[in-house]
Amino acid sequence: MPPQQDSYDASPSSVRPLLDTFWSSSGWREPPDWPDEQSMRAAVRRGVMFDAPVVLDHGGWVEAARSAAAQISPREVEDAFVSSLTSRRLDLRSALASFLIARALPDHHFTAMRSGRMCAVCGLYSGSAPEDLNVLNFERFKWGGIRRDDITYVAFDLQQFIRAPRREVTPDDRKLGSAVLEILRGLPTETTVAQAPSHLGLLKGNKPERSVLMDILGICGVLDTADHRGYAEGFVRFGDRELPPYRFVDRAYPACWWQASTGINFRAVKNVLPTLS
Ligand SMILES: [Zn+2]
Ligand SMILES: [Zn+2]
Known part of the structure; x- marks a missing residue:
C-alpha cells in the first residue's frame, strides 16, 4: 500500500464517485457499483477511496481508536462540528462523537459477553475480518456516519479526521x-x-x-x-x-x-x- 496521503479532497466533485458507488436515487446499491479502474485510481489519489481493505483484530481496532483520539484535541473536534453546520461538511461533523467514544474507550482485552460473540466492553468481535474502508467513508460523507458507536468506524473516522481539510469557524x-x-x-x-x-x-x-x-x-x-x-x-x-x-x-x-x-x-x-x- 502506498503511504497514506497527508490530506484528502473533500470537494463535492471529488467525493461524487464514492457516493455513486453505494447510493442511487432509489437508495443503497446492492451490490455496489464500483468505478472503473481509472476513476478508482483517481479517487484513491484524492484520498477519498481506498484500494485495499484493512484487516485488524479486536486489539488492533481498539489501539487504532485510542491512538487516533490521543492525537486530537477536544477543541479541534468541537470546531469541526460547529463549522459543519453551515458548510454541510458531514465528514467534519462525525468526528466529535467518535472522539468522545475513543477518548473514553478503556484499553482492554476481548471480554466475551454471556451471550453473543461480541466484546462486552466495546462490541467488537474477537477475530479479524477484512474491513472495506470505502463503505465507511461513504457513510461518513453521506450522513456523518451511521455506525455511531462501532469501534471500527470510530477508529477509521478519527484517522480520517486527522488528515481532513478543516474550515475556520465563523x-x-x-x-x-x-x-x-x-x-x-x-x-x-x-x-x-x-x-x-x-x-x-x-x-x-x-x-x-x-x-x-x-x-x-x-x-x-x-x-x-x-x-x-x-x-x-x-x-x-x-x-x-x-x-x-x-x-x-x-x-x-x-x-x-x-x-x-x-x-x-x-x-x-x-x-x-x-x-x-
Ligand atoms: Zn434503562
Ligand atoms: Zn472490546
Missing part, C-alpha cells in the same frame, strides 16, 4: 450552533427524537442528516437522559447500551431514549461544546 457557524440547541431546548414537550429533526429546517441538508445529528448530540450527552448517559463523562460499555423496547429503533444509543420533555443537558453542552454554551 461567528455565523456559532450563531447557527446556538440556534440549533435553542430550538431543541424549546421543542413542545411531547416531541420525540424521531420528530425533532423536522424542526431543524434552519440547517442545510436533509432529514437523515439531521437525524444523525441527534445521534451525535446523544453521544455528546447533550441529548442523553438520567438513566442513559452519553460518553462525555465516561465510557458506556457495549453491554450497558440498552435500547428501548420498540420495534423500530432508528436512533443510536443514547439519543434513542431522548425526548423533548427530557430537556437539553447543559452540563454536557458546557463540557463538549463550550463555545456554544
Whole structure:
C-alpha cells in the first residue's frame, strides 16, 4: 500500500464517485457499483477511496481508536462540528462523537459477553475480518456516519479526521450552533427524537442528516437522559447500551431514549461544546 496521503479532497466533485458507488436515487446499491479502474485510481489519489481493505483484530481496532483520539484535541473536534453546520461538511461533523467514544474507550482485552460473540466492553468481535474502508467513508460523507458507536468506524473516522481539510469557524457557524440547541431546548414537550429533526429546517441538508445529528448530540450527552448517559463523562460499555423496547429503533444509543420533555443537558453542552454554551 502506498503511504497514506497527508490530506484528502473533500470537494463535492471529488467525493461524487464514492457516493455513486453505494447510493442511487432509489437508495443503497446492492451490490455496489464500483468505478472503473481509472476513476478508482483517481479517487484513491484524492484520498477519498481506498484500494485495499484493512484487516485488524479486536486489539488492533481498539489501539487504532485510542491512538487516533490521543492525537486530537477536544477543541479541534468541537470546531469541526460547529463549522459543519453551515458548510454541510458531514465528514467534519462525525468526528466529535467518535472522539468522545475513543477518548473514553478503556484499553482492554476481548471480554466475551454471556451471550453473543461480541466484546462486552466495546462490541467488537474477537477475530479479524477484512474491513472495506470505502463503505465507511461513504457513510461518513453521506450522513456523518451511521455506525455511531462501532469501534471500527470510530477508529477509521478519527484517522480520517486527522488528515481532513478543516474550515475556520465563523461567528455565523456559532450563531447557527446556538440556534440549533435553542430550538431543541424549546421543542413542545411531547416531541420525540424521531420528530425533532423536522424542526431543524434552519440547517442545510436533509432529514437523515439531521437525524444523525441527534445521534451525535446523544453521544455528546447533550441529548442523553438520567438513566442513559452519553460518553462525555465516561465510557458506556457495549453491554450497558440498552435500547428501548420498540420495534423500530432508528436512533443510536443514547439519543434513542431522548425526548423533548427530557430537556437539553447543559452540563454536557458546557463540557463538549463550550463555545456554544
Ligand atoms: Zn472490546
Ligand atoms: Zn434503562
